[in-house]
Structure formats: C-alpha cells, structure tokens
Amino acid sequence: MKKIALIIQREYLSRVKKKSFIVMTFLGPVLIAAMYAFAIFLAVNSDNLSDKKKIVVCDETNTLSNIIKSNAQYEFEFSSLSLASLKSDFDSSGNSYLLYIPQKSINFEGVQLYSDKQPSLAIVKYIEDQLENTLSDQKLTEKGISKKIISELDFNLNIETIRFTDEGEQDGNTSASYMIGMFSSILIYMFIFLYGVQVMRGVIEEKNNRIVEVLISSVKPFQLMMGKIVGIALVGLTQFALWVILTSAITGIIGQKFAQDKIKLIQIEKTVESSNSDKSEPAIAAGEVLNALSTINYPLVIGCFLFYFLGGYLLYSALFAAIGSAVDSESETQQFMMPVTIPLIFSFIISTSTVVNNPDGPVAFWLSLIPLSSPIVMMVRLPFGVPTWEIITSMLLLIAGFFGTVWLAAKIYRTGILMVGKKTSWKEIGKWIFYKN
Amino acid sequence: MLSIRSIVKDYENHRALNSVSMEIPKGSVFGLLGPNGAGKTSLIRIINQITKADSGEIYFKDEKLQEKHISSIGYLPEERGLYKKMGVADQIVYLAQLKGLSKQEAEKRAKQWFERLEMKSWWNKNVEDLSKGMQQKVQFVATVIHQPELLILDEPFSGFDPINAEMIKNEFLNLNQQGTTIIFSSHRMESVEELCSHIAILNLSEKMLEGKVSDIRKQYSKNCFEIAYNNSESIDLKGATAFQSVGNAKIKEGKFVQEIQLNAGFQINDAIAFLMPKIQFNGIKEIIPSINEIFIDQVKNA
Numbered sequence: 001m002k003k004i005a006l007i008i009q010r011e012y013l014s015r016v017k018k019k020s021f022i023v024m025t026f027l028g029p030v031l032i033a034a035m036y037a038f039a040i041f042l043a044v045n046s047d048n049l050s051d052k053k054k055i056v057v058c059d060e061t062n063t064l065s066n067i068i069k070s071n072a073q074y075e076f077e078f079s080s081l082s083l084a085s086l087k088s089d090f091d092s093s094g095n096s097y098l099l100y101i102p103q104k105s106i107n108f109e110g111v112q113l114y115s116d117k118q119p120s121l122a123i124v125k126y127i128e129d130q131l132e133n134t135l136s137d138q139k140l141t142e143k144g145i146s147k148k149i150i151s152e153l154d155f156n157l158n159i160e161t162i163r164f165t166d167e168g169e170q171d172g173n174t175s176a177s178y179m180i181g182m183f184s185s186i187l188i189y190m191f192i193f194l195y196g197v198q199v200m201r202g203v204i205e206e207k208n209n210r211i212v213e214v215l216i217s218s219v220k221p222f223q224l225m226m227g228k229i230v231g232i233a234l235v236g237l238t239q240f241a242l243w244v245i246l247t248s249a250i251t252g253i254i255g256q257k258f259a260q261d262k263i264k265l266i267q268i269e270k271t272v273e274s275s276n277s278d279k280s281e282p283a284i285a286a287g288e289v290l291n292a293l294s295t296i297n298y299p300l301v302i303g304c305f306l307f308y309f310l311g312g313y314l315l316y317s318a319l320f321a322a323i324g325s326a327v328d329s330e331s332e333t334q335q336f337m338m339p340v341t342i343p344l345i346f347s348f349i350i351s352t353s354t355v356v357n358n359p360d361g362p363v364a365f366w367l368s369l370i371p372l373s374s375p376i377v378m379m380v381r382l383p384f385g386v387p388t389w390e391i392i393t394s395m396l397l398l399i400a401g402f403f404g405t406v407w408l409a410a411k412i413y414r415t416g417i418l419m420v421g422k423k424t425s426w427k428e429i430g431k432w433i434f435y436k437n
Numbered sequence: 438m439l440s441i442r443s444i445v446k447d448y449e450n451h452r453a454l455n456s457v458s459m460e461i462p463k464g465s466v467f468g469l470l471g472p473n474g475a476g477k478t479s480l481i482r483i484i485n486q487i488t489k490a491d492s493g494e495i496y497f498k499d500e501k502l503q504e505k506h507i508s509s510i511g512y513l514p515e516e517r518g519l520y521k522k523m524g525v526a527d528q529i530v531y532l533a534q535l536k537g538l539s540k541q542e543a544e545k546r547a548k549q550w551f552e553r554l555e556m557k558s559w560w561n562k563n564v565e566d567l568s569k570g571m572q573q574k575v576q577f578v579a580t581v582i583h584q585p586e587l588l589i590l591d592e593p594f595s596g597f598d599p600i601n602a603e604m605i606k607n608e609f610l611n612l613n614q615q616g617t618t619i620i621f622s623s624h625r626m627e628s629v630e631e632l633c634s635h636i637a638i639l640n641l642s643e644k645m646l647e648g649k650v651s652d653i654r655k656q657y658s659k660n661c662f663e664i665a666y667n668n669s670e671s672i673d674l675k676g677a678t679a680f681q682s683v684g685n686a687k688i689k690e691g692k693f694v695q696e697i698q699l700n701a702g703f704q705i706n707d708a709i710a711f712l713m714p715k716i717q718f719n720g721i722k723e724i725i726p727s728i729n730e731i732f733i734d735q736v737k738n739a
Contacts, residue, residue, distance in 0.1 A: 003535055006531070006534050006535060007535075010531055014520075014522070014523060018522075205520075205521075206520075208518075209518040209519060209520060209521055210514075210516045210517055210518030211517075211518045211519055211520055213487070213512075213514040213516055213517070214512065214513075214514060214517060214518075214532065214576075214579070215532075215535070216487050217485040217486075217487060217507070217510070217512040217514070218507060218532070218535040218536050219535055418482075418487070420516055431449060435449075
C-alpha cells in the first residue's frame with residue numbers, strides 16, 4: 001500500500017506541477033466564460049451582425065404589398081417592372097433576391113425565388129411562412145371567421161408536469177431534467193476521454209523511457225498501473241474542482257454586467273438552446289426555470305454524478321492502460337483504441353438522442369445497466385427519476401465491471417510493458433491474458 | 438548468497454530456461470554469460486521477481502526468495518531509462534523510496550553519491566537536460582542507493598563511453614570489495630572475463646558450465662604452450678617424445694612462434710630440454726583458453 005501511495009503521489013504531483021496543467025486550469029474557465037459571453041453576444045446582436053438582404057418582389061397579383069413584411073434581416077421592395085426587365089437588371093441592382101409571384105397563381109403556386117447564390121433556408125422558410133399565413137387567413141375569412149377569432153387561435157401552451165414520488169407529488173420539469181442530464185453526461189464523457197488518454201500516454205511514456213523495468217523490479221505491475229490510474233483521477237478531480245470554482249467566479253462577474261437585464265438573459269439562453277436542439281420547446285420564463293431546477297433531487301444527482309464520474313473513468317482508464325502497455329508509441333494505438341472508444345461514443349450518441357427522448361424505454365434501461373455505457377446513459381436518465389433498485393443494480397454492475405476490466409487490463413499490462421520493439425496484434429494480446437505470469 | 442535450483446520457464450512456443458541451477462557465492466562477481474536468447478534476461482527477471490518461474494526454487498541467503506528481498510537487490514536492466522521530464526534528485530529519491538528507504542535517508546544518500554561522482558550541479562536539473570553519459574551515472578546511483586546486498590547488472594556497459602564505463606566499473610568493484618555480491622550478465626564474454634571471479638554459461642536455455650573462472654580455465658587448458666625463438670629460419674621440431682607441434686611456425690614481430698602440445702605424462706621441462714640445443718629461446722608461455730574460446734568450443738561440441 002505504501003508503494004501505491006508513493007506512485008499516486010508521483011503521478012499526481014508530476015502532472016499538477018506541469019505548466020500546461022496550470023495554464024489549462026486558468027485558461028479553461030476563461031475560455032468557457034468567453035464562449036458563454038460570445039454566445040450571448042451573438043444571440044443579442046445577431047440581427048445587427050448580418051447585412052440586410054434586399055428582396056425585390058415582382059407581384060403580378062398586386063395584393064401582397066401590405067402582407068409580406070420586412071424585418072430586421074430582410075427588406076422587401078415591391079416593383080412595378082416586369083419580370084423580364086427585373087431579371088435582366090438583377091446583376092446591377094444590388095438586390096440579393098428576386099421574388100416572383102405570377103398573376104394567375106392560385107394558392108401561391110408557381111412562386112419563384114431568383115438569386116445568384118443558393119438561397120439560405122431561413123429566407124425560404126420566412127417567405128413560405130408569410131405566404132402560408134396569408135393563405136390560411138384568407139381561407140378562414142372566406143368561410144366567415146373574423147380576424148379577431150383568428151388572432152385568438154394563437155395559443156402558447158405550457159404543460160405542468162407533476163411526478164409521484166416518495167415525498168408526495170412534486171413539480172417536475174422536463175427541460176430542467178433534460179439540461180442537467182445532458183450536462184452531466186457530457187462532463188463524464190469528456191472526463192473519461194481526456195484523462196483515460198492521459199493514463200495511456202503515461203504508460204507509453206514509461207515504456208518508451210525504458211524506466212518501466214526498473215520500476216517493476218521494485219513494485220508489482222498491478223501497483224504501478226493502479227497508482228497511475230488513481231493519481232491521474234486525482235489530477236482530473238483537482239482540475240475539475242478548480243474549473244467549477246473559477247468558472248462560477250468568472251461567469252458571476254460577467255453575469256453582474258448583465259444583471260440589469262438578467263431575465264432577458266435567461267430567456268435568450270433558453271431560445272439559443274431550443275433553436276439548437278431543433279425541437280421547438282416552449283420558452284419558459286426565468287422564474288419557472290429556477291423553480292424547476294429546485295425540484296431536482298440534488299443530493300442524489302450529485303452523489304450519482306460523482307459515482308459514475310469516477311466509476312466510468314476507472315473502468316475505461318484500466319482499458320486505456322492496457323492499450324498503452326501493448327504499443328511502443330502513440331501512433332500505434334489507433335487499432336486498439338477503436339473497440340474502447342466505440343462503446344463510449346456510442347453510448348454518448350444514444351444518450352443524447354434515444355435515451356433523453358425516452359428515458360424509461362428498453363434501450364435506456366439496458367444501456368444504463370451495462371457497465372461500459374451506464375456512466376453516461378444513467379446520468380441522462382437520473383434527473384427524470386429512476387427506480388432505486390435500478391440505480392443500485394447499475395452501480396453494483398459498474399463496480400463488478402471495474403474489477404473485471406482491471407483484472408483483464410492487469411494481465412495485458414504486465415506482459416505488454418516488457419514487450420519492446422514488437423508489433424503487437426490482437427491475437428497476441430488475447431494470449432497474454434492467459435499467460436501464467 | 439543466491440541458490441538457483443532447477444528453474445524452468447516456458448514461454449508460448451519455447452522453453453526459455455530448462456532446469457537451470459547455479460550457486461552464486463557471497464561476495465563474488467558472478468558472470469552470467471551466453472549468446473543473445475540464451476535465457477539470461479529470463480533468469481534475471483525471475484530473480485528480480487518480475488516474472489515467476491514455472492517450476493524450481495530460488496533461495497536468497499538460505500531463505501526462499503520473497504517480496505521482502507526486493508529491497509536487498511539492486512537491478513540495472515539492459516533496457517534502462519529515466520523519466521525525462523522529472524528532476525534528477527526527485528527521481529533518485531522516488532526510486533529509492535520504492536525500494537523502501539525513507540525520504541530523508543534517500544535524500545541524504547543521494548547527496549553523498551552526487552558529491553562522490555561529481556554530479557552536484559545536476560541536483561535540480563531535469564533528466565532531459567542531461568547528456569546520455571550523465572543519465573547513465575544517474576541510473577547507476579538509482580541502482581545502488583539502497584545499498585543492496587546483491588547487484589544485478591544486465592549488459593552494464595552497453596552504451597557507456599569508455600571513460601564512464603571505466604568509472605562505473607571501478608565503482609562496482611569498489612562495492613564488491615565492501616561485500617556486495619554482483620551478477621554481471623553479458624553476451625560479450627571477453628568484456629566481463631577480467632572482472633568475474635565466477636561464471637556460468639547459458640546456451641539454448643541450458644547451463645553449460647559453471648564455476649570459478651580460474652578453475653574453469655585450468656580445466657579446459659590443453660597443456661599447450663607457445664614457444665618463440667630468434668633463429669634465422671624456422672626449425673623443424675618433429676621427433677620429440679615430450680610434445681607435438683600444433684601447426685607450422687608462424688612469424689610474429691620478427692620472431693618465429695610455434696604452438697606445441699605436451700604429450701600425456703610429460704612436463705614442460707621435458708620439452709625445454711629437447712628444444713634447448715635446437716633453438717634460440719626468446720620466450721615461452723602457456724596458452725590458457727579464454728572464456729570465449731571455451732564457450733565457442735562448448736557450443737560447437739554441443
């Protein structure tokens with residue numbers, strides 16, 4: 001045990017003392033905060049950033065000049081000239097688009113949009129929406145429904161979700177669960193990748209430096225491997241903790257600057273998010289978001305987060321250590337990395353698509369039990385509420401999976417680290433597992 | 438010091454050690470010789486408890502070899518290196534701690550060694566800033582800092598420049614005089630011959646011979662002598678009862694040199710008596726086979 005402690009200490013200190021660690025620790029939060037600030041800046045100023053696009057309209061029906069409206073991005077100009085002359089003048093006119101609405105068009109069929117470049121989806125959709133609205137208004141008016149009633153049809157609904165829990169009924173909030181689940185699974189995914197690869201690099205370094213044989217004449221290969229894995233986990237936790245502290249400090253300062261308009265800020269965030277996720281979620285008022293966030297069972301979520309955070313890392317880093325031991329340089333790792341990274345990437349993709357949309361479905365259920373995918377998938381499910389027995393089973397399986405991979409990795413590791421200058425194949429690694437010692 | 442008894446080690450497709458036994462006496466400089474692939478490194482790794490033997494036993498000072506003996510053994514592997522981005526002193530202290538020294542003790546001894554080997558100015562440097570020769574000195578200190586009773590050196594002089602090799606060699610001999618038992622492993626027989634008091638030769642996973650260097654050479658000497666003489670032309674030495682000529686006379690540095698082999702039951706004096714009236718003696722010396730010659734002889738006959 002004393003030797004493992006020494007190894008952990010060396011692995012930890014040698015990394016924490018590095019300039020790159022210190023730089024990343026301070027630069028990381030600044031970068032995150034800068035990204036955050038930039039996103040807000042873009043959301044607030046996007047209208048002013050792009051040039052206004054001019055669209056000249058050749059409206060042969062002469063009915064639309066009051067209906068198609070200009071906005072901050074698009075300026076519509078109605079022309080009385082013929083289509084042919086507008087077409088021939090297009091290059092010199094400085095207009096970006098030419099919209100043609102033929103005279104005999106019924107239900108706006110045959111409408112054409114000319115431009116010298118492929119038009120953006122946004123403008124096509126903008127024009128289509130305007131024309132569709134006009135059309136449906138026209139039809140409804142024809143049927144004798146007044147404008148007043150039409151405007152009353154514009155609903156914006158917000159369903160309140162309530163969960164039956166042990167403490168009685170609780171306000172649930174899907175968006176808040178969604179946010180927390182996604183955020184934690186992204187963090188775990190990143191942590192496993194960043195620090196798992198560091199374990200692999202560390203092993204390759206020891207092999208390349210040829211110090212490994214000196215070391216294992218003093219300590220057992222298993223001690224060396226575990227010391228490295230735990231030491232680097234502590235580096236990761238340190239960096240993570242520092243990031244949380246520094247990021248919240250920096251974003252706090254930036255937030256202060258926007259404090260006068262804080263509610264608007266949160267609304268902007270929401271719209272940024274919903275436009276990213278391609279699902280038009282109803283915008284939620286700031287108070288509601290805060291309220292929703294307070295309904296999450298934080299001790300459970302944070303506790304599980306730490307468990308899966310470490311469990312996932314330990315399981316994968318043992319595999320990364322085994323890969324590192326089997327190769328002579330990082331460029332040779334490719335073929336062995338694949339089977340390790342595929343389940344990781346797979347569970348991340350599945351959790352951000354299938355699982356988050358159906359957190360209680362069979363896919364989510366099984367993937368949150370399998371140790372290779374559970375750290376990422378379970379964190380997405382957790383804020384939506386998961387039965388206790390499932391959490392416990394998943395945790396026990398992860399612990400068992402960890403011991404299984406460490407056992408397997410240790411067998412590969414102790415043979416691999418002494419193999420120098422040989423190209424290793426899968427077949428050979430398979431044999432190492434069955435070597436006696 | 439170390440008693441190796443019937444060690445067998447099998448790898449997947451071949452047997453690396455086939456029932457190898459040897460006794461390494463306390464205070465000896467023991468040469469473990471043999472061509473590449475003979476099983477030297479396999480045996481050394483078993484002694485260092487890096488791998489386990491499939492069968493057989495090793496006794497360290499009459500005690501079965503076990504984990505606690507790690508701190509009594511110093512090992513300089515053939516594939517040796519250091520952490521490049523770590524400080525020189527930190528590294529030596531770390532390796533010493535892994536061998537069971539306390540931090541204070543490790544630092545104290547490291548300072549002594551640095552002074553002795555004139556490395557004091559390197560104390561705070563990173564290993565990557567040192568030349569290869571300097572790094573080898575650091576490796577040497579890391580190997581001996583915990584004052585092991587048994588030192589195992591696998592191809593110790595490969596990669597050393599002549600000056601450092603000489604210095605390190607003297608340090609090893611110095612430690613040996615203070616009572617440290619040393620195992621030298623090499624495939625270059627002649628390089629360690631002069632250092633070793635005892636040797637064992639491994640070939641094709643088996644031990645071929647073992648013993649005191651002087652005994653072995655005596656055992657394999659064939660009663661051959663080299664006679665040099667100053668006559669103006671080569672003399673025909675046929676017809677002697679005491680010896681036979683081996684080959685014809687050669688000219689070496691302006692003298693004739695003739696190898697002779699004594700016949701059974703005769704002494705060199707008998708040969709001299711026969712030669713005295715015939716040749717003008719310049720010199721006579723016994724031809725003692727080198728370990729290399731013995732080895733090649735053995736391999737050929739095997």
